[in-house]
Amino acid sequence: MTEEKEGKKYTTISIPTPLAEKIKKRIEGTGFNSLSSYVTYVLREVISGIEEESEEAFSKEDEEKVKDRLRALGYLD
């Protein structure tokens, strides 16, 4: 189910109730004001760690140009 909240789309995900209860206890007195905000935080952290980088193709010619410029400017010997 997807819903709009203040213009941002949110979706509902099911997690086991005992886990939800554990998290609710865990976030008491912290800056997290809801179970959702905590789960969002954790998922963002996890996902960012495993996201792939789309590697830019650096041609040999490009590489030489960059190297030459860095040498000319004194950044490389």
Add this chain to the structure above:
Amino acid sequence: MSKPHGGKLINRLVKKESSDVAELPKLEINTDLSEDVLNISKGVFSPLEGFLYDNDLESVVKEKRLADDTPWTIPILLDFDKQDIKDLKEGDAVLLTNKENGVLAQLDIDEIYTYDKKTLAQAIYHTKDTDHPGVANVYNMKQLLIGGKITLLDCKIRQFDNYNLSPRETRFLFKEKGWREIVAFQTRNPPHIGHEYVQKTALTFVDGVLINPIIGRKKVGDFKDEVILSSYETLMKHYYLKERAVMSILRTSMKYAGPREAIHHAIMRKNFGCTHFIVGRDHAGVGNYYGPYDAHDIFSEFPDLGIIPVFFRSFSRCTKCDSVVNDKICPHDQKYHINFSGKKIRELLTNGEIPSEDMMRKEVAETILRFDKPFVE
């Protein structure tokens, strides 16, 4: 090295024959917007490929993220008035021009939309007070915004370009140097002893430091850009290992958006390949609009930022410790502490005097004094 923000380093520099675009209408933009165009094109603002769309702006304002959930805190916007170009509509393309640089880029107009200045100012600057320079800028913006991708057509050589490395170049440089962890230090002033302490403390735990002065529009009384660069050249020559420190400039205007801008500054340094970013007290603040450590606290909202903030609180010289200290390491009373007062250093230099070596390296002060007029008039 950090991955580019959003996973891909943007490169919007495309060689086109001038005859291909000569017929397009022209839209003149100011220097700050020109810098934004260059920063988008070279990947400093990755993953942005152009000026924000309406849904991205709304998301940045409300969530501090782009519409695809990528952290982003400072909206990069192109404003215009209807009278700037007649009959401009979505689907058109224009040439962005600037008085100093001529034709800069092609902009594909995907969206033209309206926005609310009060909402924008309040969200980004946490105030609607027009005494705040960032809020004043928002209130001076034109009525409409254009969302669309840009393609850089020309990139002329400009002053200080011998220090102007793109993210592709810094990444290449770090790789060549064998640096895996790099800390970035942002500055708008010549270095005093406190700055050196902060940089070297951070450098102790990583492979290299990128000294990254912000070059751009300045206020009267600020140090001139060439003074800042020369003073750092001197400091690095005498007091840094060549294989551990590099300096490259960042051309962008300060927004004085405090905590939101601290995140933006970190994102830009991530795109340069840095893994760590030094955040001091009241980073990017102005007046009393933000708490001294708001720019530290905001980082806890971004577990997915992809660059590690290195927080420094206050630092000073302790006469009892006989060294530079910070509030976590020195047990002595405030009466033993001498603060690094930029104002005091400036006063001395204005009078042609060399500050005490407790405050500033003699070689650095002498470099500054070699300039007839080191301050913006």
